[in-house]
Amino acid sequence: MATRTIDRIFAVGTGVLGIYVVVNALGYGYMRGAVPGAGFFPFWVGIGLVGLSIVNLVRGVRGIEVPDATFELAGSLKALGIVAATVTLILTAPFFGLRLGSGLFILATAFVIRPRWTAGFATKIVAIAIGFPIFGHFLFGVYLRVPLVEGVFGF
């Protein structure tokens, strides 16, 4: 999808957000007698968002100050891959625990960034995948006394 299309979608999205903010603001109470209520500030923020989204959309359609950057496929796929790996870690943390999960996460993320591994790289990554959970356990679990998520394996 072209950057300009995404730009327009984002502008529409901020407009929808603005409308949502305004509608809810009226429900919180615009004024309480002579002083602003809880909805006063959000109301004007929402109006601002709607107005600016229209400006951004029109400018996007007219090609004024369009973004130079592109969503190049390789970089975007890597970012998505890391997002997927993180979501998997979040969802599987109750099963694997954060320590073991982080080790698996490191392996997955390294694979996303560099799918082809040499023997040297594989050795390095496996060592990090084993070492980091130990480091994380001592820094967060022991020194900072954070109750890390434990999985079915007891760690």
Added chain:
Amino acid sequence: MLDAFALLGDGIWQATAPDLLAATLIGVVIGLIVGALPGLGPTAGVAIMLPVAVSFGGTAAIAALAGIYYGAMFGGAVTSILLGIPGDAPSVMTVIDGHALAKQGQAGRALGMSVYASFLGGAVGLVLLVALAAPVARAALAFGPTEMTALMCFALSFVTVLGGRNLMKGFTALLIGVWLGMIGLDPIVGPARYTFGFIELFQGVDFPIVAVGLFGLSEMFLSLSRSVSGRADRPSLRSLLPNIPDLVKSRWVLLWSAVTGFFIGVLPGLGGTAATMLTYAMAKKSSRNPSEFGTGAIQGVAAPEAANNGASYGAMIPLFTLGIPGSATTAVLFGGLLMIGLQPGPRLFVDNADFVWTVFGTFWIGNLMLVVLTSLLIPFLARIVFISTAVLYPIVFALVTFGVYSINYSMGDVTIALIAGVVGYVMLKLDYAPVPLVLGLVLGPLVERGMRRTLILSEGDLSVFAERPIALTFLLLTVAVIAVPLIVSRFRPAAPSSL
């Protein structure tokens, strides 16, 4: 003023406590590494380490975070000189003459000058910070809620400087941030706003979680498509020792670059990058051999390095004394102060004076540490640039996960950070600068509270802003800061649109 230096002396003594020394050391080492790595700037470094540093508690947390900030100023010069790649934005100008010297086999001379220029810039910046912070804070104590509200509006207006090249998108990001800051229980009347039914959001959106995603994760997503290759010479430790003739030749350049950098750093929205550009230009103009600049002039390294370190301490003035973060990094530091229960602003010097002077003491010690550490670690830093992202980033992402989880012991926070990272990535691609979003998130609630309190006290009468001269001045400045760039851009010839 002598009182201030006496307080600093006491603060330096307090800063020699083992836990503070350790926190400062951790901060400056991480800052050095972050500064040297292209793709991770000081803002990303401070944001990523925010959850971990806050766990240190109190003064140690700010000592570590600030150490990352000014440590990155030292580290950025390493890749600039050795590789010709700026490690961060403020070290762009150092590339010009620093890398030219490296290509002539004088990398050690350039690196040595960058280390000592950074130290001198930091030392001058610290002296000015100590001399000016308390008087500015005392003046600001005269501000009531009306003046503070107007001041916060003025701070928000700097989105015109911090909002990137697209002002409309900058304002959009600002309003998104203001909205995010409104999520949670209304502080005055009480209804829950925009919580989507989640009790966890009653206390609002945790700033560090958003900051980690917006600045840390998004930058890493962006840099996944970049790569650094090649090799760099590793200068010997001996070559890094002070070159006395160079220091003598550059003494005035070092002094006024540091002072200029400091005062530019005080101004919200300008910061280290602007300071380096201005002082480089001034050094070239005042040089007896201006044609030497660009081909390896040692003063072309001295000026920007002294300036960017002076600017990093100048940025602490509005942050600590007025509660105004003037840059992305100080906005994250602002969040760090809030997380440890401190409200940046003039009352900080009254209610938590010990904290302030001890933190300034850690700055002094950190600056000294950096001279030694940078010299010792330059060979290591020169290699670290070439660490593959496939090795480095999994570690950083895993560290972020642990760090964000440790804030509230919730994997839900990791989800929020991830969403903020994706949104930040998209925003950066689409020219929506993330700094205004953070400004809105941090300052928006303060503006709303101040405005509503002012109107409650004045029974809804808006003219109170016009009746108080300081508030009126700030509001007029706000209008000017917003209106002038808009008017200028309206009359500027339109740039050709890219197809």
